[in-house]
Amino acid sequence: IVLTQSPLSLPVTPGEPASISCRSSQNLLYVNGNNYLNWYLQRPGQPPQLLIYMGSTRASGVPDRFSGSGSGTDFTLRISRVEAEDVGLYFCLQALQTPPPYTFGQGTKLEI
Amino acid sequence: QMQLVESGGGMVQPGRSLRLSCDASGFIFGDFAMHWVRQAPGQGLEWLTVIPYDGINRHYADSVEGRFAISRDNSKNTLYLQMNNLRLEDTALYYCARESPSSGAFDLWGQGTWVTVSS
Numbered sequence: 001i002v003l004t005q006s007p008l009s010l011p012v013t014p015g016e017p018a019s020i021s022c023r024s025s026q027n028l029l030y031v032n033g034n035n036y037l038n039w040y041l042q043r044p045g046q047p048p049q050l051l052i053y054m055g056s057t058r059a060s061g062v063p064d065r066f067s068g069s070g071s072g073t074d075f076t077l078r079i080s081r082v083e084a085e086d087v088g089l090y091f092c093l094q095a096l097q098t099p100p101p102y103t104f105g106q107g108t109k110l111e112i
Numbered sequence: 113q114m115q116l117v118e119s120g121g122g123m124v125q126p127g128r129s130l131r132l133s134c135d136a137s138g139f140i141f142g143d144f145a146m147h148w149v150r151q152a153p154g155q156g157l158e159w160l161t162v163i164p165y166d167g168i169n170r171h172y173a174d175s176v177e178g179r180f181a182i183s184r185d186n187s188k189n190t191l192y193l194q195m196n197n198l199r200l201e202d203t204a205l206y207y208c209a210r211e212s213p214s215s216g217a218f219d220l221w222g223q224g225t226w227v228t229v230s231s
Contacts, residue, residue, distance in 0.1 A: 038217040053217035095216030100171040107156040
């Protein structure tokens with residue numbers, strides 16, 4: 001399964017919204033109704049942090065300005081109002097393929 | 113506090129071996145599948161391998177199949193990655209990550225350990 005993110009670079013202004021797309025080469029919607037697509041933020045010098053799982057569920061402690069949407073092959077991560085601390089690399093990850101490999105998108109660099 | 117701490121990285125010549133460790137604390141290690149993921153300098157994330165909670169049915173990325181081996185010792189709360197026949201392109205920051213059993217998401221990551229393969 002190949003994940004294609006766009007854009008790869010995203011300059012934003014604080015307070016403005018931002019969105020990142022992740023498209024899958026195969027359907028990530030499982031028979032149980034869940035989409036096995038996750039979003040991560042990697043701040044500079046830090047390990048990745050889980051933001052969104054199952055396409056649209058915010059992980060614990062993640063601000064509500066982050067939201068995930070989509071189903072099947074097309075997914076979007078949205079930030080309602082970008083803050084300075086949101087700078088970093090955003091990755092999508094598919095966790096559906098059985099047996100693995102799991103695959104990441106190429107990453108989107110968000111910068112102020 | 114839930115935590116993963118990697119160790120064992122370093123500089124090694126091509127063709128040599130290295131074993132990474134990932135020490136888990138703050139949760140029941142034996143309940144979770146565990147992964148290794150790496151990130152080459154300035155690059156994206158590459159999934160490498162997974163081991164289920166019971167150590168059976170391990171899977172590998174094509175790039176490391178036959179050279180790397182994942183294992184775990186649930187009595188020691190430790191995950192391992194044995195890396196053999198290392199190549200220049202294996203130079204990267206290596207992360208261990210925990211998989212949530214309900215979502216499949218990697219919900220806990222270590223800080224990573226650097227592996228540099230150089231002659």
